Amino acid sequence: MKTSIVLACVTTALLAGCSNPGAVQSSPQTYMLSRTDQGGISGNSAARKAGVIKEATDFPLNLGSPKIRNIPIPTFPGSYAIWGATGSDSRGHIWVGVSAKGVKVPSAHLFEFVPEADQLIDRGDVVTELKRAGLWREGEGQQKIHSKIVQASDGHLYFASMDEEGENEDGSKLPTWGSHLWRLNLPSLTWEHLLAVPQGLIAVGHGANYVYALGYFGHVLYQFDTKSGDVRTVEVGSVGGHISRNFLCDARGHVYVPRLIRKKDVKLPPVVSLVEFDTEMREVNQTPLKHYLGRDWTYGHGIVALQMLADGSIYFVTDPGFLYRIIPGQKTTSEVREVGWIHPKGESYTASLFTDDGTSTLYAQSRAYRERKYEWLVYNLANSTVETFPFGVDEPSLPPLKKTLLYGSMSKDFDKNFYVVGTFNLKTPLLFRVSLAR
Numbered sequence: 001m002k003t004s005i006v007l008a009c010v011t012t013a014l015l016a017g018c019s020n021p022g023a024v025q026s027s028p029q030t031y032m033l034s035r036t037d038q039g040g041i042s043g044n045s046a047a048r049k050a051g052v053i054k055e056a057t058d059f060p061l062n063l064g065s066p067k068i069r070n071i072p073i074p075t076f077p078g079s080y081a082i083w084g085a086t087g088s089d090s091r092g093h094i095w096v097g098v099s100a101k102g103v104k105v106p107s108a109h110l111f112e113f114v115p116e117a118d119q120l121i122d123r124g125d126v127v128t129e130l131k132r133a134g135l136w137r138e139g140e141g142q143q144k145i146h147s148k149i150v151q152a153s154d155g156h157l158y159f160a161s162m163d164e165e166g167e168n169e170d171g172s173k174l175p176t177w178g179s180h181l182w183r184l185n186l187p188s189l190t191w192e193h194l195l196a197v198p199q200g201l202i203a204v205g206h207g208a209n210y211v212y213a214l215g216y217f218g219h220v221l222y223q224f225d226t227k228s229g230d231v232r233t234v235e236v237g238s239v240g241g242h243i244s245r246n247f248l249c250d251a252r253g254h255v256y257v258p259r260l261i262r263k264k265d266v267k268l269p270p271v272v273s274l275v276e277f278d279t280e281m282r283e284v285n286q287t288p289l290k291h292y293l294g295r296d297w298t299y300g301h302g303i304v305a306l307q308m309l310a311d312g313s314i315y316f317v318t319d320p321g322f323l324y325r326i327i328p329g330q331k332t333t334s335e336v337r338e339v340g341w342i343h344p345k346g347e348s349y350t351a352s353l354f355t356d357d358g359t360s361t362l363y364a365q366s367r368a369y370r371e372r373k374y375e376w377l378v379y380n381l382a383n384s385t386v387e388t389f390p391f392g393v394d395e396p397s398l399p400p401l402k403k404t405l406l407y408g409s410m411s412k413d414f415d416k417n418f419y420v421v422g423t424f425n426l427k428t429p430l431l432f433r434v435s436l437a438r
Contacts, residue, residue, distance in 0.1 A: 063389075063437060064376070064387060064389040064437050065376055065389040065390050065391065065393060065437060066363075066376055066389075066391070066436050066437060067395075067434075067437070068391075068398060068420075068432050068433070068434055068435075069395075069432065070395075070397040070398050070399075070430070070431070070432055071113065071431040072120075073098060073430075074122060076098075076109055076122075076125070077100065077103045077106075078100030078102050078103035078106045078107075079098050079100050079109070080099060080101055080426060080428065080429060081098070081099045081405075081423035081426065081429050082099065082421035082422060082423065082430065082431065083097075083144060083146045083407065083421075083423075084146065084148070084351065084408055084409070085097030085098075085099075085144075085146055085147060085148065085149060085421070086148065086149065086408045086410075087148050087149030087410075087411055088410070088412055089151045089157065089186070090155070092115060092413040092415075093112055094115065094411055095111070095112055095113075095149040095157065095159075095411075096110075096113070096149070096419075096431055097110055097144070097145025097147070097149065097159060097161075098110075098111060098429045099144040099145065099146070100143050105139065105141045106142070107127035107128065107141065107142055107143070108125060108143060108144050109122055109123075109124065109125045109145075110123045110124055110125070110184070111123060113419075113431070115413045115415065115417070120431075123184070123189060124191060126142035126161040126182075127140070129193070132191075133191075133193045140163070140177045141165060142161040142163055142180065143162075143164060144161065144162050145159055145161050146160070146162055146202045146203070146245075147159050147160040147201060147203050147213065148205065148246075148410075149184075150204055150206045152209075152210075152211050152226050153206070153208065153209055154226045155186055156185050156226075157184040157186060158181070158182065158184075158194075158206065158224075159182055159184070159204055160181050160182065160202075160203075161179060161182065162175065162200045163175040163176060163177035163178060163200070165177060167200065170240050171216070171217035171238075171242070174198050174199060174217065175200050178197055179196070179197050179200055179201035179213075179215065180195065180196050180201075181194045181197070181201065181204075181213055181224060182194060194224060194229075195213075195222065197213075197215060197220075197222065199215025199216055199220050200215055200216045200243075201213045201214065201215045201222075202214060202243055202245060203244070203245060203246050205247060205249035206249055207250050207251055207253040207254065207255065208252055208253030209225060209227050210224065210253045211223075212247070212249055212255050214243075214247050216238070216243035217240075217241060217243065218235050219236040219238040219243070219257055219258065219259065219260075220234075220235050220236070221234050221236055221257055221281075223281055233281075234277070234281050236257045236258075236259050237260060238259070239260045239262050241299065242260055242298065242299070242302070243302065244257070244301070244302025245304055246302070246304065246305070248303070248316060248326060250312060250328040251312050251328070252279070254284075254328065254334065255276070255277050256276050256326060256334075256336075257274070257275055257277070258272055258273070258274055258289065258302055259272070259286070260272050271288075272292040273287060273289060274289050274336055284333050285333035285334065287336040289324070291318055291320060291322030291324075291338070292318045292319070292322075293318075293320070294319035294320040295320070300319040300320075301319045302318065302319060303317070303318060303319075304317055304318065304319055304349070304350065305350055305409045306409050307353040307355050307409055307410055308410070309355060309359060312328055313325055313326060313327050313328065314326040315353060316353070317350045317351075317353055317364070319349070320347045320348075320369075321341055321342050321343050321346070321347050321348035321349065321350050321366070321369075322338070322340070322342070323339040323341070323379075324336060324338060324339060325337045325339050342366065342377060342379060342386065343366050343368050343377065343388075344386050344388060345369070346369065347369035348367060348369055349367050349369075350364050350367075350377070351406065351409075352364050352366075352407060352418075353409045353410070354409065356412075356416045359381075361380060362377075362381065363376070363377065363378055363418065364376075364379070365377075365420055365434075373390075373391075373401070373402070374392060374401050374406065375389065375390065376389040376391040399428070403425050404422050404424050405422045405423050406421070406422040406430070407420070407421055408420045417433050417435050418433075418434040418435075418436075419432065419434065420432040
């Protein structure tokens with residue numbers, strides 16, 4: 001949706017000259033610019049018209065653009081990206097996992113950002129913690145914290161680290177060193193190792209007393225009981241090397257994971273559904289996802305963004321930019337609804353999703369299909385309309401956004417600032433604080 005500018009001229013013969021009362025917003029994204037003709041019939045109407053048109057042309061179309069601040073990340077050996085690994089805790093602090101590569105033993109780091117002190121603190125790295133726990137194997141690297149960092153019902157933070165060394169992208173071989181599930185105890189800030197698995201744990205979520213992790217290949221789902229420490233697992237199913245970057249959990253502890261099944265003709269896109277599991281890891285529902293696969297379905301990213309609202313429903317965005325909503329049942333299975341394309345142009349890569357009030361509005365940074373520029377989307381849930389604004393324009397602290405990859409959902413501090421992460425040129429990790437236009 002573009003900004004509308006209404007031009008108006010009001011004539012009066014009382015005074016000489018021409019004044020401009022300024023811009024008046026008449027509705028969202030609609031502004032009226034007017035000039036008053038105080039010269040009567042002797043005034044120059046052509047000049048007045050030209051003046052108003054010039055003013056409309058020069059009118060700033062980024063009034064709804066958020067303010068973005070780049071938070072520098074301390075370098076460490078191999079640091080290069082944050083792959084959507086974000087989280088926030090009950091104090092409003094922000095957590096990010098910074099990945100590493102290009103060194104002999106890559107080790108991802110966990111950082112805490114304290115907004116009230118404007119301080120970013122390194123809270124440790126994976127390999128060091130494996131050695132401290134006596135679990136490190138000679139040569140083992142853990143190059144990524146790719147998962148969300150979630151605060152479970154026990155008040156502690158949970159996340160996963162993973163390796164990519166030796167894996168085959170077609171799904172025929174798992175990473176050499178597998179993955180680890182971790183708990184960061186609060187307030188002591190001590191790491192606790194929970195689980196080692198052969199798959200690559202790419203996503204973590206939580207609901208009720210449970211923490212879930214999704215591994216590739218095959219969409220293998222793990223459940224960790226935060227009270228008993230018991231672990232359950234089930235293979236949901238995927239094809240080749242496909243792995244969804246996210247899955248969904250509701251407050252009841254039900255979990256929703258994409259399932260992909262090949263057709264007889266393997267060249268055709270697979271059949272995709274969203275499978276609901278209860279807390280006993282029993283499959284209770286399955287809903288077709290018609291808009292899950294992007295154009296490059298073999299290596300698509302699946303669910304790329306998610307946000308829970310105050311009513312417990314969950315909105316999520318798929319690889320081609322389609323918005324869905326999950327409405328959890330009370331004593332029944334949940335309903336999965338198609339909402340529509342999140343970008344007004346249709347297909348997009350929209351790997352972030354936020355809300356400020358939890359009820360009426362979603363926000364996201366997005367790139368329309370085949371476009372390099374990022375835009376800021378404001379999605380009105382009441383009427384399913386979306387407005388677009390420039391993102392990162394005239395922000396001198398930012399690198400050229402055309403050379404960035406940006407991600408991040410849900411993470412918000414107490415001042416309702418959102419946090420977007422990513423990488424610049426696949427060399428520099430990025431952490432942006434995004435403040436709404438007020």
